[in-house]
Amino acid sequence: MSRKLLLEHINVPGINTLDVYRQKGGYRAVEKALKTLTPEEIVEEVKKSGLRGRGGAGFPTGMKWSFLAKPEGVARYLVCNADESEPGTFKDRYLMTHIPHALIEGMIVSSFALGAKVSYIYVRGEMMPQIRILEKAIAEAKAAGWLGKNILGTGYDLELYVQPGGGAYICGEETALLESLEGKRGNPRIKPPFPAIAGLYGCPTVVNNVESIAAVVPIINDGGEEYAKIGIGRSTGTKLISASGNLVKPGVYEIELGLPVEEFIYSDEYCGGIANGKRLKATVAGGSSVPILPANLTLKYANGEPRLMSYESLSEGGFATGTMMGSGGFIAFDEDQCIVRNTWNFARFYHHESCGQCSPCREGTGWMEKVLHKIEHGHGSMDDVDLLWDIQRKIEGNTICPLGDAAAWPVASAIRHFRDEFEWHIKEPIKSQQQNYGIANYAVPIEKTVEVKSEN
Amino acid sequence: MLKVEEQTPVQFSSELLAKFDDVKSRYPEGKHKSALLPLLHLVQAEYLWVSTPAMDKVAEYLNIQPIEVYEVATFYSMYFLKPQGKYALEVCRTGPCCLVGAEKILSHLETKLGVKEGEVTADGLFSFRGVECLAACGFGPVLQISPEYTFYENLTEESVDKLIEDLRTKS
Numbered sequence: 070m071s072r073k074l075l076l077e078h079i080n081v082p083g084i085n086t087l088d089v090y091r092q093k094g095g096y097r098a099v100e101k102a103l104k105t106l107t108p109e110e111i112v113e114e115v116k117k118s119g120l121r122g123r124g125g126a127g128f129p130t131g132m133k134w135s136f137l138a139k140p141e142g143v144a145r146y147l148v149c150n151a152d153e154s155e156p157g158t159f160k161d162r163y164l165m166t167h168i169p170h171a172l173i174e175g176m177i178v179s180s181f182a183l184g185a186k187v188s189y190i191y192v193r194g195e196m197m198p199q200i201r202i203l204e205k206a207i208a209e210a211k212a213a214g215w216l217g218k219n220i221l222g223t224g225y226d227l228e229l230y231v232q233p234g235g236g237a238y239i240c241g242e243e244t245a246l247l248e249s250l251e252g253k254r255g256n257p258r259i260k261p262p263f264p265a266i267a268g269l270y271g272c273p274t275v276v277n278n279v280e281s282i283a284a285v286v287p288i289i290n291d292g293g294e295e296y297a298k299i300g301i302g303r304s305t306g307t308k309l310i311s312a313s314g315n316l317v318k319p320g321v322y323e324i325e326l327g328l329p330v331e332e333f334i335y336s337d338e339y340c341g342g343i344a345n346g347k348r349l350k351a352t353v354a355g356g357s358s359v360p361i362l363p364a365n366l367t368l369k370y371a372n373g374e375p376r377l378m379s380y381e382s383l384s385e386g387g388f389a390t391g392t393m394m395g396s397g398g399f400i401a402f403d404e405d406q407c408i409v410r411n412t413w414n415f416a417r418f419y420h421h422e423s424c425g426q427c428s429p430c431r432e433g434t435g436w437m438e439k440v441l442h443k444i445e446h447g448h449g450s451m452d453d454v455d456l457l458w459d460i461q462r463k464i465e466g467n468t469i470c471p472l473g474d475a476a477a478w479p480v481a482s483a484i485r486h487f488r489d490e491f492e493w494h495i496k497e498p499i500k501s502q503q504q505n506y507g508i509a510n511y512a513v514p515i516e517k518t519v520e521v522k523s524e525n
Numbered sequence: 526m527l528k529v530e531e532q533t534p535v536q537f538s539s540e541l542l543a544k545f546d547d548v549k550s551r552y553p554e555g556k557h558k559s560a561l562l563p564l565l566h567l568v569q570a571e572y573l574w575v576s577t578p579a580m581d582k583v584a585e586y587l588n589i590q591p592i593e594v595y596e597v598a599t600f601y602s603m604y605f606l607k608p609q610g611k612y613a614l615e616v617c618r619t620g621p622c623c624l625v626g627a628e629k630i631l632s633h634l635e636t637k638l639g640v641k642e643g644e645v646t647a648d649g650l651f652s653f654r655g656v657e658c659l660a661a662c663g664f665g666p667v668l669q670i671s672p673e674y675t676f677y678e679n680l681t682e683e684s685v686d687k688l689i690e691d692l693r694t695k696s
Contacts, residue, residue, distance in 0.1 A: 235601025
């Protein structure tokens with residue numbers, strides 16, 4: 070059994086209440102931080118822990134904190150990004166539903182470290198039940214003196230509010246989130262200035278994912294060095310993985326980073342293998358925007374070494390034969406799934422969610438959706454595959470925010486690894502409506518010779 | 526496009542206005558526009574949709590231009606700009622849910638309710654639509670019902686039938 074830092078007490082009845090959470094050692098980190106540590110020492114512990122942003126980008130949290138500007142007489146804000154909407158990711162919903170106090174405790178410690186007197190948890194609007202859970206938990210914490218004026222007699226004041234979003238994937242991008250929190254459309258801002266200099270209401274702001282903030286609690290309790298001992302290389306600590314798709318046991322799992330992918334998929338401690346006794350065809354390892362990989366490359370590198378669940382190992386081989394950790398949204402596709410259909414589905418998602426600010430993304434996502442719709446429904450031509458490749462290349466890197474890249478990568482990787490399936494849809498328009506292409510070329514055991522195509 | 530469906534003037538109740546005041550108090554002095562999204566949710570919970578006169582009232586309350594409310598209400602997917610059924614069913618139709626049968630649930634709803642996506646049943650009780658990822662991929666297919674956003678996981682055609690019958694009986 071691997072160590073559990075966030076979900077250790079997930080099955081304790083009543084862990085969502087303050088009393089039970091306290092009995093299990095909750096709010097120790099607040100006591101320790103506020104009474105014995107200075108804000109600078111907390112930032113230092115988080116730096117030592119090597120914690121990397123759990124929302125998708127994987128940027129070191131401690132470093133992000135140390136960039137925060139601290140001009141005299143200007144308010145600073147901590148905003149928690151709970152706008153979880155990357156397809157395949159549902160860990161934050163799980164954490165907030167079952168252990169809301171873990172997030173609140175992390176928010177108090179982090180706000181203290183950053184000198185924020187008012188902090189917001191921006192929760193996607195669809196999660197109204199979670200908003201109600203958090204508001205109840207905040208009221209409990211406030212009544213017990215963990216929030217409000219003069220917390221624990223230390224003179225530190227903190228107000229914590231929950232802000233609902235309105236249903237927009239783009240608000241998971243931190244500057245779009247801040248725009249939304251200011252009551253505007255979620256259009257990402259041009260950076261610089263970064264939020265650490267000018268964020269919410271133009272004030273210095275840190276935006277962190279739910280899981281990153283919750284991870285601050287064990288880091289403060291046990292110390293940054295202890296946390297850094299878990300994991301592998303620069304991927305320290307534990308990570309929540311949201312497992313979905315055709316698995317025997319989909320759900321949220323806390324893993325020690327460095328776990329072999331094969332063990333994660335097939336062992337009974339985690340996903341328990343592919344559902345209905347089928348074979349694995351492909352995976353999306355870190356949420357819909359990261360490159361899709363065929364089964365053989367999911368389990369092993371191109372050179373045959375086993376692939377691990379860590380930031381470095383998942384991206385081994387670059388985009389030619391690797392993928393990314395992303396937000397940890399692990400989607401498994403069995404042999405009956407159609408890659409073209411799924412790519413069309415994701416393209417529709419990104420078209421729907423594009424904010425419309427940058428032309429390459431606004432026009433390109435819609436164009437890709439149309440072309441993919443055509444191929445999937447048996448009306449494609451061979452030129453369409455090259456056209457798709459061309460469009461995605463013109464979106465990637467040409468937009469204000471990463472949504473453009475996120476829309477381009479699934480299409481690019483699907484063509485890179487499954488081009489024969491696209492071509493089959495075009496050559497066999499009638500057959501492709503009636504049956505699936507199957508997995509002849511991508512299955513385990515690894516048989517296909519990996520052709521490393523150049524990116525251009 | 527913002528389509529004007531109804532121009533009946535609205536008058537917010539004092540209870541609703543008290544909730545507005547509570548939300549407004551969460552932001553620093555002069556930054557009350559931040560209350561816009563939560564306020565629109567409160568309006569929708571009360572009226573089941575957000576009409577133009579209601580948006581104008583919200584603008585008046587926040588002392589901002591009506592266009593500032595319209596642009597927000599039309600940008601975010603959760604705000605209904607025309608009347609919905611009393612129970613608005615929203616089924617996730619994004620990748621992971623489709624791997625486990627979300628498309629079947631959507632077409633089953635169409636048959637079961639006898640209306641197309643976006644339409645309201647004759648008795649005014651139900652409407653449904655497909656929405657993008659609801660962040661519950663491991664428990665798919667999933668649907669939520671506004672305005673409470675109660676959540677239903679691991680759907681089958683049978684469980685959807687039962688859910689609809691239960692809601693019919695309830696009202």
